[in-house]
Amino acid sequence: MFTGIVLPILAVVAGLALLVWSADRFVDGAAATARFGGMSPLLIGMLIVGFGTSAPEMVVSAFSSAQGNPGLAMGNAYGSNIVNIALILGLTALIKPIMVNSSILKKELPVLTGITLISGLLLLNGMIYRYEAVILLILFAGLVVFSIYTSAKNRGDVLAQQNEAEQHGKQLSLKMAIVWLLVGLAALVISSRMLVWGAVIIAQKMGVSDIVIGLTIVALGTSLPELASSIAAARKGQNDIALGNIIGSNMFNLLAVVGIAGVIHPINLPADLIRNDWTVMMALTVSLFFMGFGYKKQGRINRFEGALLMAAYFAYTASLVYRTLIQTA
Secondary structure, three states, X not given: OHHHHHHHHHHHHHHHHHHHHHHHHHHHHHHHHHHHOOOOHHHHHHHHHHHHOOHHHHHHHHHHHHXXXXXXXXXXXXXXXXHHHHHHHHHHHHHOOEEEOOHHHHHHHHHHHHHHHHHHHHOOOOEEOHHHHHHHHHHHHHHHHHHHHHHHXXXXXXXXXXXXXXXXXXXXXXXHHHHHHHHHHHHHHHHHHHHHHHHHHHHHHHOOOHHHHHHHHHHHHHXXXXXXXXXXXXXXXXXXXXXXXXXXXXXXHHHHHHHHHHHHOOEEOOHHHHHXXXXXXXXXXXXXXHXXXXXXOOEEEOHHHHHHHHHHHHHHHHHHHHHHHHHHO
């Protein structure tokens, strides 16, 4: 009985705890190593930190797909995006309203909206084939080039200033940077394997699909690094970093995380994922676009909007639980 359900639960809890710790060490080590390599603070913030906070999603999804559970990978990617916008930005805005000053982020918001739309078009045939996954990875490579170009053209942007101030307080020697990079990466691999094993066993015992587990437990757990970094940035008054982390993470999830999982193993998609979960993710992304862009006024997410985002997250989670109960009844 102990190994039947308790051990998988312990594996998930321990895996998530180690995952959060290792992701933080990995990002700090990678950022410091990149700084010694001469990379600008803005580019470090956009690529290393912005995408690095999604390292848990990437490693978890790669392992789950390699072990024949690509649905867990898909649920993790889409669920993480929903958590990032609705729960994390909502909670961050409740603590302190998020004011969007960066012109870089205003360029990235429509890019994220377009990527989310493209991801929906790829779902229409009910599968993510390997060639479609390759397309996503090519788009991700284009996104990296776009980020490099943007950072070079906007060195005086507010986001650049905030990233420089943030990284100035995290000085590591080159030796320690490499140590934390390697230790963080190793711990990411170990914790991801623990999490995937536990999540799959729990799904089997509960009689639910691995996509549902990915959309809920795994998505929430792998999004904890984004939660910690966004709240910390907002409390320091670094609003643009808080939002930039979420935008970068969501683009990484849709392109790199799904792309890597799909290349490893084609993903069969249930109709519910397209009809319900992608629709919720798209609606949240569009709402983020309108709030963050601001048009003729400054973009912002105030406390009322933050409360609405959190309410949307809890309503979505409740509907997901209800759908699961109906399917397993």
